[in-house]
Amino acid sequence: MEKAKISAYQLFVLMVLFEHGTTLLIPLAVEAKQDAWLAILLGTIGGFVLFLIYYGLYQYYPDILPTEYVQKLTGKVFGRLxxxxxxxxFMYIAAxxxxxxxxxxVTVAYPDTPLFIVNALLILVIxxxxxxxxxxLVRTGELFFIFVYLLAITGFILIFASGLFDFTNLKPVLEEGISSVVKITFTQTLYFPFGEVVVFAMILPYVNQSKKMKVTGLFAMGLSGINMAIITAxxxxxxxxxxxxxxxxxxxxTIQTIRVAEFLERLDVYFMLASIICGFFKISVYCYAAVIGIADLFNVKESSQLVYPIGIVILFFSITISSNFSEHIQEGSHIVPFFVHLPLQVVIPLLLLVIAFFKNRKNR
Incomplete structure (x- = not known):
């Protein structure tokens, strides 16, 4: 492990920025139609349960990384695998x-620039x-956290001043019943974005205020879920x-529809700044987790040596992952949740927690 410590507040900031990452870009739970905001809130509750699973594993092994305690729980060979x-x-989701x-x-700002160049510039900063x-990373997050919220508040005020709200679009509530909303929750919003906090299992050992960690994590997820529900609504x-x-x-x-006093319009910069800042921190957390995990797994003394090769792998994955954006979205919404997110966010961590419970009870 890197010899570093972060506070509970810094963990909160990093989790909130992480959770907002790509959710500002991609429409969440659109299959639930006008009840999408409700599916997000239900996903938040499920996210609480998942975070408590990751926190429970941390409590059993507070001083070591998951790459190490997985080997203690399942054996060295299978644990390393x-x-x-x-x-x-982590590298795949970062990509x-x-x-x-x-x-x-490329779509909004740089239509004539190759995707590889844009991705390369982003990954270099990361x-x-x-x-x-x-x-x-977390100190940088503290600076940008306030800035992002100022952008969000001013954007909301401008939308309100433009008179764009039409709350009839949110009716009728639960038109197709609660079952359709629950289905969307368990097929989409539980995993993206809330289940993605599994990566913070790699960050928790660095927090120096372990007593505040559980409340901090739950509060960060709750605030993120409420924010996303508000944005969707x-x-x-x-x-x-x-x-x-x-x-x-x-x-x-939505932001492009803002028109105040016949001169204040086309405020795309609000969206661009907020989304790029949150996306930067989300990809950085995944990249950092991959770096320290590989360093721990293969006994690399200087983990910083791994940053460049892992960054190049993420860049390569991001280009080759799909042939076009439509295919990329289709894969992310129909294949990844069931074959990638479900086992690695839910099934395996839950099994590890059960094994840790019985193993530590036997030891006591």
Whole structure:
């Protein structure tokens, strides 16, 4: 492990920025139509349960990384293989997120720039930050956290001043019953974005205020879930269900409708700044977890040496992961949740917690 410590507040900031990452780009739970915000809130509750599973594992092994305690729980050979799968998972999701932001920038701001160049520039900044360590990352997060919230508040005020709200777009509530919302929760919002906090199992050993950790994590997830539900409800009330479901970037479409006093309009910069900042921290957390995990698994003394090769792998994955953006979204919404997220976010951590419970009870 890197010899570094972060506070509970810094963990809170990092988790909130992480959770908002790609959720500002991609429409969440659109299959639930006007009840999408409710599916997000239910996903938040499920996220609480998943975080408590990861926190429970941390309590059994507070001083070591998951790559190490997995070997203690399942045996050295199988444990190392399982840990390696998790590290590949972190790099894979980082690559998916990098592709999301690269596609957004190419579509919105740089249509004549190759996707590879945009992704390469993004990953270079991330590599530089991750190489500095977790303390530099969280301190940077503290600065940008306030800035992002100021952007969000002013954006909300401008939308309200434009008179764009139409709350009839949110009715009728539960038109197709609660079962359809629950289905969307267990097939989408539980895993993305809330289950993705599994990566913070690699960060928890660095927190120096362990007594505040559980409350901090739950509060961060709760605040993130409420924010996402508000953003989704805002998009639906302004654009309507049909336009939100057809839009690549619904929040951008919402911000583009702002017109105040006949001169204040086309405020795309609000969306660009907030999404890039949150995306930067999300990819950085995944990249950092992969770096320290591989260093621990293969006994590399200087983990900073791994940042460049892992960054290049993430960049390569982001380009080759799919042939176009539509295929990328299709894969992320129909294949990844069941074959990647479900086993690595839910099934395996739960089994590890059960094994840890019986193993530690036997030891006592």
């Amino acid at each position: 399982l840990a390696f799968f998790f590290l590949i998972y 998916r997120d990098l592709r999301d932001f690269g596609e957004m920038l 590599i530089y930050t991750v190489r500095k360590g977790i303390e530099v 805002l998009n639906i009330s302004v654009l309507g269900v049909d336009l939100v479901s057809r839009s690549q970037f619904p929040l951008l479409s």
